[in-house]
Amino acid sequence: MAPSRLAAEKRQHIVETAYRLFKRGGFHATGIDRIIAEAEVAKMTMYRHFPNKDGLIAEVLDWRTARFERQLDRLAETAQTPDDKIATILDWYQRWFDSPDFHGCLFQHALAEFGEPDHVVFKAVTRQKDGLKRRMRDILAARMPGERAASIAATLLMLLEGATLLAQMGQGKAAIADMRQAAARILDAPG
Amino acid sequence: MAPSRLAAEKRQHIVETAYRLFKRGGFHATGIDRIIAEAEVAKMTMYRHFPNKDGLIAEVLDWRTARFERQLDRLAETAQTPDDKIATILDWYQRWFDSPDFHGCLFQHALAEFGEPDHVVFKAVTRQKDGLKRRMRDILAARMPGERAASIAATLLMLLEGATLLAQMGQGKAAIADMRQAAARILDAPG
DNA sequence: CTCAAGTGAGACAGACCTGTCTCACCTTTG
DNA sequence: CAAAGGTGAGACAGGTCTGTCTCACTTGAG
Numbered sequence: 001m002a003p004s005r006l007a008a009e010k011r012q013h014i015v016e017t018a019y020r021l022f023k024r025g026g027f028h029a030t031g032i033d034r035i036i037a038e039a040e041v042a043k044m045t046m047y048r049h050f051p052n053k054d055g056l057i058a059e060v061l062d063w064r065t066a067r068f069e070r071q072l073d074r075l076a077e078t079a080q081t082p083d084d085k086i087a088t089i090l091d092w093y094q095r096w097f098d099s100p101d102f103h104g105c106l107f108q109h110a111l112a113e114f115g116e117p118d119h120v121v122f123k124a125v126t127r128q129k130d131g132l133k134r135r136m137r138d139i140l141a142a143r144m145p146g147e148r149a150a151s152i153a154a155t156l157l158m159l160l161e162g163a164t165l166l167a168q169m170g171q172g173k174a175a176i177a178d179m180r181q182a183a184a185r186i187l188d189a190p191g
Numbered sequence: 192m193a194p195s196r197l198a199a200e201k202r203q204h205i206v207e208t209a210y211r212l213f214k215r216g217g218f219h220a221t222g223i224d225r226i227i228a229e230a231e232v233a234k235m236t237m238y239r240h241f242p243n244k245d246g247l248i249a250e251v252l253d254w255r256t257a258r259f260e261r262q263l264d265r266l267a268e269t270a271q272t273p274d275d276k277i278a279t280i281l282d283w284y285q286r287w288f289d290s291p292d293f294h295g296c297l298f299q300h301a302l303a304e305f306g307e308p309d310h311v312v313f314k315a316v317t318r319q320k321d322g323l324k325r326r327m328r329d330i331l332a333a334r335m336p337g338e339r340a341a342s343i344a345a346t347l348l349m350l351l352e353g354a355t356l357l358a359q360m361g362q363g364k365a366a367i368a369d370m371r372q373a374a375a376r377i378l379d380a381p382g
Numbered sequence: 383c384t385c386a387a388g389t390g391a392g393a394c395a396g397a398c399c400t401g402t403c404t405c406a407c408c409t410t411t412g
Numbered sequence: 413c414a415a416a417g418g419t420g421a422g423a424c425a426g427g428t429c430t431g432t433c434t435c436a437c438t439t440g441a442g
Contacts, residue, residue, distance in 0.1 A: 006409085006410090006418080006419095007417090007418065007419095010418090010419085024306075026219070026303065026304050026306070028217070028219035028220055028304070029219055029304070031398070031399060031400085032399080032400065032401080033398085033399080033400090040420095041419085041420080042419060042420045042421065042422090043400095043401085043402090043420090043421090043422085044402085044403085044418095044419075044420085044421095045418080045419060045420080047400095047401065047402080048418080048419090052400080052401075053399095053400070053401090103306055104302065104303070104306060108299065108303060108356065109303035109304075109306075110303075111295065111303075111356070111359060111360070112217065112295070112299060112300035112302075112303035112304065113217050113219070113220070113300075113303065113304065115215075115217070115294055115295060115300075115359065117361065125360070126360050129356075129357075129360060151368075151369050151372065152369075154357070154362075154365060154366065154369045155350070155369045155370070155372070155373040157353060157357070158349065158350050158352075158353025158354050158356075158357065158366065158369070158370060158373075159346070159349050159350060159353060160353070161349075161352060161353035161356045161357075162348060162349025162350060162351070162352035162353040163349050165299065165302070165320075165349075165352045166320075166345070166348070166349065166352075168302060168306065169302070169316070169317050169320060170308065171345075174345060175345065175349065177342075178342050178343075178345045178346045178349070179346070179349060181342065181346070182346040182349075182373070182377055185376055185377055185380040186373055186376055186377070189376040189380070196440090197388080197389095197439080197440080198387085198388065198389090201388090201389085219429095222428070222429060222430085223429080223430065223431080224428080224429080224430090231390095232389085232390080233389060233390040233391065233392085234390090234391090234392085234430095234431085234432090235388095235389075235390085235391095235432085235433085236388080236389060236390075238430095238431070238432080239388080239389090243430080243431075244429095244430070244431090
């Protein structure tokens with residue numbers, strides 16, 4: 001039978017509550033008991049919707065990936081040139097770093113705690129990073145050969161990931177500024 | 192009383208065993224019981240040398256930082272120009288990515304699991320990253336104004352951290368190549 | 383030799399973990 | 413109304429976690 005409307009809402013509520021707790025406390029350190037207490041949900045309700053904790057984590061990451069990519073695609077529509085589209089991504093990161101409950105990248109953290117390439121969580125992380133890289137590559141491909149677009153997209157991804165790390169260590173402001181300079185130099189360089 | 196020679200050796204053995212296990216399995220997921228079993232050491236021996244698990248983790252990171260910086264400083268002596276010194280650092284990362292039991296950066300992982308800025312582990316992470324950035328800044332300062340050296344050092348650090356992340360996702364080869372191109376463009380750009 | 387420090391082995395406490403199960407209750411649907 | 417699926421609350425099992433403690437033994441220092 002198809003899940004009822006209320007069941008789907010409960011499921012989504014669990015995902016968002018778990019997201020908030022994982023972001024603050026990490027994955028292994030955040031217990032199921034804590035999640036169901038915070039979500040005000042019975043334990044069996046959680047285990048009826050998700051096979052186990054790892055499955056919940058992967059679902060949380062995939063949900064977050066979808067939200068992230070929606071925001072990114074919407075932003076890309078507001079800009080005209082490829083360079084402007086890339087700039088809106090950097091703007092997005094800058095706002096993220098400045099947001100009050102910034103705790104670093106949940107996907108980086110997931111990779112740290114689930115480093116086995118076959119693990120369902122590991123795969124959810126690669127999906128997010130590959131999606132971001134592909135979006136930047138597609139943006140740049142309108143302005144340069146595909147191979148060079150792929151290379152620069154990878155470079156920008158590295159800069160973004162490194163900047164996120166520095167931001168988690170309290171150096172977000174400088175990291176954004178330095179990243180903008182570097183991005184400008186890389187994009188302006190002769191092909 | 193000063194610790195005996197054997198006691199110091201045991202202590203060091205615990206640190207190196209914990210390092211190996213943390214690298215593979217993460218921090219929360221690796222239990223004390225596993226560490227002392229692998230190190231073939233009594234539990235009380237471990238707790239006599241370290242105040243608690245967090246203290247052991249911080250010690251492991253600091254030991255690893257010292258080893259890393261020794262290697263870096265030794266490499267820097269073999270190169271002449273600032274650009275060559277930076278290149279030897281990139282070479283070091285490339286060899287690291289290709290090493291058989293590469294599992295990503297232990298400091299990134301520690302930051303993911305201990306995100307509280309006041310935590311002893313968090314501080315050990317910032318020490319390592321700041322140390323690396325400072326070394327690159329000092330290298331570059333021989334070739335450009337101090338402010339620009341600091342900015343480029345931060346950019347290179349971001350690239351290195353991002354490349355390490357990509358390497359953990361199996362894209363180390365391409366990441367190194369793209370990073371080298373980006374570094375060359377950034378270093379060659381007009382001041 | 384003598385004594386103290388260090389150690390190995392393991393029991394132990396108390397807490398927490400994941401995941402299963404029961405049972406009474408509610409709500410939705412036919 | 414009646415049947416069935418979803419839920420809340422919590423007990424429960426079996427395991428693991430950190431950290432403390434005891435006791436017998438070994439090893440190093442004076």
